[in-house]
Amino acid sequence: MTILTLPGTSIFESLESEVRSYCRNWPTVFDTARGSWITDESGREYLDFFAGAGSLNYGHNNPVLKRALLSYLERDGITHGLDMSTTAKRSLLETFEDTILRPRGLPYKVQFPGPTGTNAVESALKLARKVTGRESIVSFTNAFHGMTLGSLSVTGNAMKRAGAGIPLVHSTPMPFDNYLGAGANDFEWFTRLLDDTGSGLNRPAAVIVETVQGEGGVNVARPEWLRALADLCRNREILLIVDDVQMGCGRTGPFFSFEVAGIQPDIVTLSKSIGGYGLPLALTLFKRELDVWSPGEHNGTFRGNNPAFVTARVALEQYWSDDHLEKSVLDKGEFLEHTLAELARGFRGVSSRGRGLVRGLAFEDASQAGKVAQYAFEHGLLVETAGPQDEVVKLLPPLTTTQDELEHGLGILIDATVTVCAGQEA
Ligand code: PMP
Numbered sequence: 001m002t003i004l005t006l007p008g009t010s011i012f013e014s015l016e017s018e019v020r021s022y023c024r025n026w027p028t029v030f031d032t033a034r035g036s037w038i039t040d041e042s043g044r045e046y047l048d049f050f051a052g053a054g055s056l057n058y059g060h061n062n063p064v065l066k067r068a069l070l071s072y073l074e075r076d077g078i079t080h081g082l083d084m085s086t087t088a089k090r091s092l093l094e095t096f097e098d099t100i101l102r103p104r105g106l107p108y109k110v111q112f113p114g115p116t117g118t119n120a121v122e123s124a125l126k127l128a129r130k131v132t133g134r135e136s137i138v139s140f141t142n143a144f145h146g147m148t149l150g151s152l153s154v155t156g157n158a159m160k161r162a163g164a165g166i167p168l169v170h171s172t173p174m175p176f177d178n179y180l181g182a183g184a185n186d187f188e189w190f191t192r193l194l195d196d197t198g199s200g201l202n203r204p205a206a207v208i209v210e211t212v213q214g215e216g217g218v219n220v221a222r223p224e225w226l227r228a229l230a231d232l233c234r235n236r237e238i239l240l241i242v243d244d245v246q247m248g249c250g251r252t253g254p255f256f257s258f259e260v261a262g263i264q265p266d267i268v269t270l271s272k273s274i275g276g277y278g279l280p281l282a283l284t285l286f287k288r289e290l291d292v293w294s295p296g297e298h299n300g301t302f303r304g305n306n307p308a309f310v311t312a313r314v315a316l317e318q319y320w321s322d323d324h325l326e327k328s329v330l331d332k333g334e335f336l337e338h339t340l341a342e343l344a345r346g347f348r349g350v351s352s353r354g355r356g357l358v359r360g361l362a363f364e365d366a367s368q369a370g371k372v373a374q375y376a377f378e379h380g381l382l383v384e385t386a387g388p389q390d391e392v393v394k395l396l397p398p399l400t401t402t403q404d405e406l407e408h409g410l411g412i413l414i415d416a417t418v419t420v421c422a423g424q425e426a
Helices: 063-074 087-104 117-132 149-153 158-162 188-195 223-235 257-261 306-320 324-345 366-378 403-420
Strands: 030-034 037-040 045-048 108-111 137-140 171-174 206-209 239-243 267-270 283-287 350-355 358-363 384-386 392-395
Touching (some): 087 108, 117 267, 206 223
Antiparallel strands (some): 037 045
């Protein structure tokens, strides 16, 4: 049978599934990209404050990583390696230990769980259940952990959950920081349920948490809240999983987003920017005594993405051998914080939030966030919306974005907000 592309429609509409999403908000065909800029087929350039949903912390086609990748391919370095030992994997593991784990005193082993964030989350949940012999997991309101069934069961969003088509079980949501508003006593509900044999809460194997909920609307957990959660887990022998898939690799400043709280999670998931170049790679890190896997008990074909091992290693060498990047993320983050707070103060029903280089502009009228994002696109800036009602415009620029680029992007965002919120001036 020949499938015809109808006049006026594109191959994307006629052949690609209705499930596609980002392309609907940014209706153009992208072709090339470099640094913080992405260019469409007509040559129009957009400043990219989306950065592959946090997978491009070092920018598009970062020249240092590209050079390493090209020379690796040129010399016929292994591309696909399952979990065989390779030169590229050894170099990455050594660099990760020397640059990231040892300086932070983190006693983790490293698992390659498959290349996506949800692969890392699934392996973390399985391991927590295997170690403890318990089934249930505690997650948080507005959490996002991925689209496979285990990850969906600890994800909040009703639309995404409904996509599972079967009951999502063995998980219980608890209020994230500030969910019940200022003044609520942190963890009062959780501890009461844990301590009350009549509560109906099964003793959980683990708690899974994002330190800043990216997809959930840029909700920031306070360091003291994270510390209290870590204490609660330790005191009751519940494993603490920090899902750092989006907020890790320097997005909030330090390499791991939990460093600000001085906690040491039992299990950590990493993906998105760990590959450095936008190549798929994920890591599950866990304390050594938790390494109870049997050989091959959790395997998969694409755990050995060796080109990504190369770009991951070079990114660590380039950006994490000293604290330059961390400091510049914190400085630029502060600049964004001030600018967005001032913008938000100018309008009723608008507020700002975030940490480091993940920032949100929240609109009480959720439709305004979509309008701001659309205006931004039309004026050359890519920003996405997040939150249960898509009420938050989310800024996720590459960490390598220059001050000039930040100011340029913010200029468009300010114009967009002024236009969309006309009549709401405070
Ligand atoms: N965890 C978090 C915190 C995420 O933000 C995401 C992706 N947005 C995932 C897990 C899932 O990652 P992936 O889409 O690569 O499966």
